[in-house]
Amino acid sequence: MKEKMTKLTILAAxxxxxxxxxxxxxxLDVQYIAVHFGDAGYNEVLDASEFSQFSFYTADGEVYxxxxxxxxxxxxxxxxxxxxxxxxxxGFGANHRGxxxxxxxxxxxxxxxxxxxxxxxxxxQLPPEKMELHGDRNIRNDINRAIRRARKGKEADIMxxxxxxxxxxxxxxxxxxxxxxxxxxxxxxxxxxxxPDLQLKDADGNTVGLRELTQGKATVLVLYTLNxxxxxxxxxxxxxxxxxxxxKLMSPEAYGKKSEEEFAGDAxxxxxxxxxxxxxxxxxxxxxxxxxxxxxxxxxxxxxxxTDMKASSYQYFLxxxxxxxxWWGED
Numbered sequence: 576m577k578e579k580m581t582k583l584t585i586l587a588a589x590x591x592x593x594x595x596x597x598x599x600x601x602x603l604d605v606q607y608i609a610v611h612f613g614d615a616g617y618n619e620v621l622d623a624s625e626f627s628q629f630s631f632y633t634a635d636g637e638v639y640x641x642x643x644x645x646x647x648x649x650x651x652x653x654x655x656x657x658x659x660x661x662x663x664x665x666g667f668g669a670n671h672r673g674x675x676x677x678x679x680x681x682x683x684x685x686x687x688x689x690x691x692x693x694x695x696x697x698x699x700q701l702p703p704e705k706m707e708l709h710g711d712r713n714i715r716n717d718i719n720r721a722i723r724r725a726r727k728g729k730e731a732d733i734m735x736x737x738x739x740x741x742x743x744x745x746x747x748x749x750x751x752x753x754x755x756x757x758x759x760x761x762x763x764x765x766x767x768x769x770x771p772d773l774q775l776k777d778a779d780g781n782t783v784g785l786r787e788l789t790q791g792k793a794t795v796l797v798l799y800t801l802n803x804x805x806x807x808x809x810x811x812x813x814x815x816x817x818x819x820x821x822x823k824l825m826s827p828e829a830y831g832k833k834s835e836e837e838f839a840g841d842a843x844x845x846x847x848x849x850x851x852x853x854x855x856x857x858x859x860x861x862x863x864x865x866x867x868x869x870x871x872x873x874x875x876x877x878x879x880x881x882t883d884m885k886a887s888s889y890q891y892f893l894x895x896x897x898x899x900x901x902w903w904g905e906d
Contacts, residue, residue: 603728605794605903609798609799610785610798611632612803613637615633617802620823636659639806641809642655643808643811652813653751654753656683657804659747665798667798674762675703678753682704685894687798693725693793695770696733698731702762731767769786770785795903800892801824823885826886833882
């Protein structure tokens, strides 16, 4: 009986110690980082107050978006998509195509979403073909699962270094011939890779490494651009026939103010309804971001876009940020 009581006492003590252990799930904070790629000047139109849980950075540098005239029969001469240091190093460039059936498709039009563990290892990357996110429950579940694991401090598997190879064979920024090119057909991106150490700038102009930012915390990273890229259009033979700098965009709020000023300048009657009309136009510009034909114009607009198209395109390019904020934001 005495021996049995001793065992019960030891068991109770062990259970008591376990009860006082800190909960691993509460140990790590989740930080939200947004990085604008391409010409950093294009990010000046961002209304960061919409995304108060995010810390914003820029990765300045030349980025190209390549499209090609579609042939009646056959595939493009070069891979369509983004080119440049950031998209190529972060695994959302032209070679990272996923299971696209249409070889002329443009992967990662709006950038990419990642979840990164406390050691700076990528545990999740948005698949390239998932462009319209809001109705995709599987994507939400996958991201949510990755965030939970990272918050609990669980470490992602790390791919052996000899297996981590960049797919692109041509130099950074140069077009990749489709024939014989290595492609990420499974859409795995950089999952299980240490996050590349891109050099970023914060709002005050200070330089910091992405790898440094992701140490010791669970991180949700969004890479986006507000059209700060150079667009290139190839003909059927892959020869560049057009090249232009992307239009600078406009927030719906700025569009509403501009519309109000234009109304006020064009009318002599009572101005009481101008503000409401402008707000309505701003909201309509936001809704039109779901209309694919509007965003196509941005890839062919060598001149200046209409202001309503600039506002709708602004919303389109920010959809990954809006998606993360809607489901995991703290506002």
